[in-house]
Amino acid sequence: MFKGIVVEKDAEGYRASLAEIDENRLPAGDVTVRVEYSTLNYKDGLAITGKGPVVRSFPMVPGIDFAGVVEQSDHPDFKPGDTVVLNGWGVGEAHWGGLAQRARVKGDWLIPLPKRFSTRDAMAIGTAGYTAMLCVMALERHGLKAGDGPVLVTGANGGVGSVAIALLAKLGYTVTASTGRPGESDYLRRLGATDVIDRKELSEPGKPLQKERWIAAVDSVGSHTLANVCAQLRYNGVVTACGLAQGLDLPGSVAPFILRGVSLVGIDSVMRPKADRVAAWERLARDLHGPILEDIATEIALPQAIDAAARLMRGEIRGRLVVDVNAS
Known part of the structure; x- marks a missing residue:
């Protein structure tokens, strides 16, 4: 079992809640990642609050990006222990996303995290x-x-x-x-x-x-x-x-x-080819000063994400919201 935000839509309406999720419910994919940090982006705010038609299937774990450590892999580019980052590819919209302690995705969607960045840094960027x-x-x-x-x-x-x-x-x-x-x-x-x-x-x-x-x-x-x-x-x-x-x-x-x-x-970031993603992250590692990330980012725990999404949609958030999915 692991914790995650789950968005549901049924006869009772549209709602998001913090839930205990059985790992057997994870969607198909050839890499399982132990998520360390995710973020709240504008799309995530739409997904959690229901203010926009972002989620395309239910139930859904939102979170269009995450950073963490590979636990299991059947993909040739990744092995257990690798630190990875994911952005886009419909994750958090059509495929379970990063606002949870586990994620299972296609390895082709992942890129290695540049060594200069911690997983928290990666999500301060997001x-x-x-x-x-x-x-x-x-x-x-x-x-x-x-x-x-x-x-x-x-x-x-x-x-x-x-x-x-x-x-x-x-x-x-x-x-x-x-x-x-x-x-x-x-x-x-x-x-x-x-x-x-x-x-x-x-x-x-x-x-x-x-x-x-x-x-x-x-x-x-x-x-x-x-x-x-x-x-x-x-x-x-x-x-x-x-x-x-x-x-x-x-x-x-x-x-x-x-x-x-x-x-x-x-500028499309969701379906961007992998080579472009790697190039962008390499440039970020070169051109973005570390101290700036501390000024840009505010860290919250996973249980705070639902309320924070509402504040994000009201325009009350400055910079980036980093979500520690393992903090309570």
Whole structure:
């Protein structure tokens, strides 16, 4: 038996609870992992609270990522004792995820954890930080270099935003953070933001073309915010889009793309090929300073995850929530 969060939907409604789970109920997979840490991401908040159609089968153990130690393996790349990390692949949505003390998954979904990181470090980074790194790498592929101009990060207090600011600042970029919580300005400046603006500047309907402000942006918000970011990008600017906190829609214009040569790059982290994942984690090990993780991350125990998910959906969480699945 092991402990885990279980999401159920039946005649009694939608609910999440902490439960004792028989290991025989673990889904099919060729690697069994003793989970040490997981996290709470936006998707996990949706899954636990039921505020979005994230869970595709019931019952479900949520948690789109985890880090831990291999216990059993029939996969040629992994053996008992290996330390591994998993992000995405539909885990926590269609396949039991990481908010539990055990997980059984396909070995092809796992990557070795870089030696520089502990399993706690890995989840202080988590899917949010791994996604932020994918965004930064996409900006670099577009040709962005430090000194080209200011870079905007929206949703700055969230997990993606926090890590993106820290990474970009470490690489020498001048970073502006957009946030709905101006009281967190000191935190954002500690991460490396030079300027902090109120998200209200971007969240309302705007003109198709606006004053050129940013050479690049990392956006995790979507909707009017993303449309305004595109309208404010400088000539040949680029924005990476990886989230939809404000909405799925993009109520904008083609004007920035055809008159200023702006590029919009979509970032998928869920089904990313393994080679890209390994490259992103290697870059994180190189470019993300360890002390930053302590500022970004707050640790909670597994029994606190359900209440924390509700707070996450209310926008009350700063940075990353690391879940110690073995703490009570």
